Amino acid sequence: MATIGFLHTADVHVGTFRTLVRELAPGRDDVHVVDEALLTGARERGVDDDLRDRLRGRLRQVAAAGAGLIVCTCSTLSGHAERLSAEVGVPVLRVDRPMAEAAVAAGRRIGVVAAVASTLTPTVDLLASYAGPGTRIVEAPCLDAWPLFESGDLDGYARRIAEHARTLDVDVVVLAQASMAAAEVLLADLGKPVFSSPRAAVRRADRLLG
Template identity: 45%
Template structure:
């Protein structure tokens, strides 16, 4: 357990992420202050017009978080994570996407199955894995859990997680390789699965990377 002083702002596109990250903070990063920014409209617009369409809105939200004292920012939405990450230079603080550490782990494997509840999440997730794998290109198969997002939007969390678990258990391929859960909201489905494949979810490694970024930023500031 690592105690981390400092403040991390989290940009969410659903309020369901707030208790998840609070719980992870309490277990693994006591002392880290989390400030949650929830804007569901960002994902709606990104699905309709593409992630770049929300670039200005994301930049404004992150700038406000930094002005409010955030030492770093973590975007928990895979669809707009790349848009958020590119704001780091302008903001002067670390800006992380929650799925990068997960993608880096996945890229170590030759065969990868990416499971998503939203088609808009597939392209940025697959692109991120390709970026992390470099010349050692992995074989990536994608699966969209068509009925899952409707359950999520209806507030049927149990049905959503069950649908994700069934999709992972029925995903093509054998026990080799790894399964990537493209959205942070899928993480709690892991305990409902029977697959023998390694299943990767983004919240815990994503928060750990962000906590490390906060600690590094605080160390630089205190050393001035």
């Protein structure tokens, strides 16, 4: 079976996605590369030529490790990563694409929760590319949650994201960052669809690899 590769910007994602591969694609191997500086650079100066070169290099590193397809798990960078597929030599899937497809089919008023400002525009643009007439996309930043993630308080981070999501007057909630997946569980009683990206991305990657 072909190997799924992952490019992350936080170490915590390795365990999350490795567990999902074991659950959803048993028998399939996975390889992971982590580069926190990619997200740091994108937040500080945007995706300039130097950062794009670094991103390309990391994707090639994942490909060289045997990946038949690469999932970029950083929503800030995943669109840029996807566009580098031809240069990398293997398909690159942005982690939030399957989630976005499902979200626009679930309701017309979509709230986008993000803890990092650099994630909002890429996620909103992706949703808009799938949205039909009458769809409204509502930006719902929760920037005070990110210091909790950075400090390693993942439970507190998930609780803060869930708390914020409960305040939104929307039909659908999109948790824009892969790091927010735990908040989806906390929102099981919300009474409206809540989407996070990791599980859907692994399912899609497994299907694409056949």
